[in-house]
Amino acid sequence: MEICRRKDHIEISELDPFLAELLRQIPASASPDGVPSAEQRLFSPPTNGGETELRAEWKIYVEPELRRLFQTATETVATDLEQLNGNEKSLGNRTLRIPAKHADAWLSALNQARLVIAAKNNFTESELSDHFRSPIGSRRDLSLFQINFYGFLQEFILRDVG
């Protein structure tokens, strides 16, 4: 896989089918549906207790706004990812171009996905810090790899934006 900055987009080329599939999974991975711990993480309360009125108002007024914000970001990413559904041979390497103006949406969607995956798997801090864990021998290992891969993309986009 190669990643570089072009004039008005970020280009990820030489994407093998495995990494392309991980990218395709970003929108689905970002969904906290059916996982209370992930839902709690994405929609955390505005206080550490007390202020019950504020918490109730937050649920009614702020949470729907946040849901819309997160959904818009994942929809933008899902649209960009349609590039990976080309007519190329299924085992061929792919290229993905992320428009520079979609950088914020990608940062958000990647972050949502990382947080949801971490919450679903209940990863410990030491597991999350282990960036050199290999090989992938279980579903849990794959999820950790997914978090690190998405983190790598986030870092690149952040450097590019910065």
Next chain:
Amino acid sequence: MSREPRRDVGCRAQSKEIDRTTHVLDEETGSVTTVEPTIEKETRSEEDLDLPWQVVVHNDPVNLMSYVTMVFQKVFGYPREKAERHMLEVHHKGRSVLWAGMREPAELYVQQLHGYLLLATLEKTD
């Protein structure tokens, strides 16, 4: 881009009790009467009572350090060095107070931080 808001900390509602206990001697009877103290209250406006709120960001092992720094720069308009200082405080101490002031802007900051998926809370100062 938002600019750094004015810090409005330190102005807290107070009540002050002044001891004015006095003893009055009745010369005819020779008895002494104690006069109860007067409670004097300093009152502040409702706006002043609303001042001591803090925007606190809590540690999260998933969010990248560079991402958290970028969010602090974007939301508070802090320069990179200041944003990094707060990020490191969150990382090492588990939390950092990013801003303090009136409740309404504090709520808006927390909402913005949640939009970036940071663990942020609104806290009243002691």
